[in-house]
Amino acid sequence: MRKIIRQLLNKAGYDIIKVNVHNDSKAGQIKKVKVGKFMIDMPGNNVQISTYKYRPDANDLLGTLSTCVAKKYPSLCAIDIGANVGDTIAVIKSAIDIPVIGIEGDPVSFKFLQSNTRQFSQVTVLQQFLGDKKQTLQVELEKSGWNTTLIPTENKGQELSLKTLDEVLEENQLATQNIKILKVDTEGFDTIIIRGATSLIQKQSPVIFFEYNKTNMEAIGEDGMSTLLSLEKYGYHSVIFFDNYGRYMLSTPINQYELIRQLHHYSDDNHSQVGYYDVCLFHESDNDIAKKFIDSVASR
Secondary structure (H helix, E strand, O other): OOOHHHHHHHHOOOOOOOOOOOOHOOOOOOOEEEEEEEEEEEEEOOOOOHHHHOOOOOOOOHHHHHHHHHHHHOOOOEEEEEEOOOHHHHHHHHHHHEEEEEEEEOOOHHHHHHHHHHHOOEEEEEOOOOOOEEEEEEEEEEEEOOOOEEOOOOOOOOEEEEOOOOHHHOOOOOOOOEEEEEEEOOOOHHHHHHHHHHHHHHHHHHHHHEEEOHHHHHHHOHEEEEEEEHHHHEEEEEEEOOOOOOEEEEEEEEOHHHHHHHHHHHOOOOOOOOOOOOEEEEEHHHHHHHHHHHHHHHHH
């Protein structure tokens, strides 16, 4: 009967979707979730449970990107900052088996990350919150354990020790890896972390793929656009924008400042059709990869 009702609704342009697959009351539970070719354990309050249930192709862009970059740089290594429980590493590994460095600060997510990545080879995981300088910061943690968001405060919260990505790579003897993909998804801290990767960016010119969430950035007083545009001085040329569902929107040279400003102002997690962007930047020496990547995602 349920199937018949759903078929009738489909003909009228409607569908039935179960919501709240994840919620706070399930935080103590462990859910097995299919991500790409792999099964990943997630705490029951992790929003990605719903994401992969209803959008199994979520984050496929990272797999496509990794495959494109590996054709030119077969000995590459990728960095996944904000690795969460390892789901995006699973996406990459489903597309191509390359070395990945996963960095996650939240202790609950990190335990899952450690456990989930044991099924992969060539994965290094590090527990560390990152910033644009080494410092101790007073913060409040929102969505801890599943989508951790750092909110800097002055008189309350907890102390966190932040380091730059450059420092962490040097301390762990990873700076000499052939790092050609830098992925960042840290709920508003993305451009802050990118500023702490100046040495990596100057020396290795990795493809940079990060979440550009203006709403989250404004909440912590971060001016993300200035950091995005500043990458031009390091030789970055092509910028690709995807909406918050991973759909290709447009590509543009980074010197189209007014267009980028308009895109910046349009996105809004509460009042716009596009809550945030995924942004991908290519160094001018990799314009060939940028073209191939655009060709592979624009027709989806």
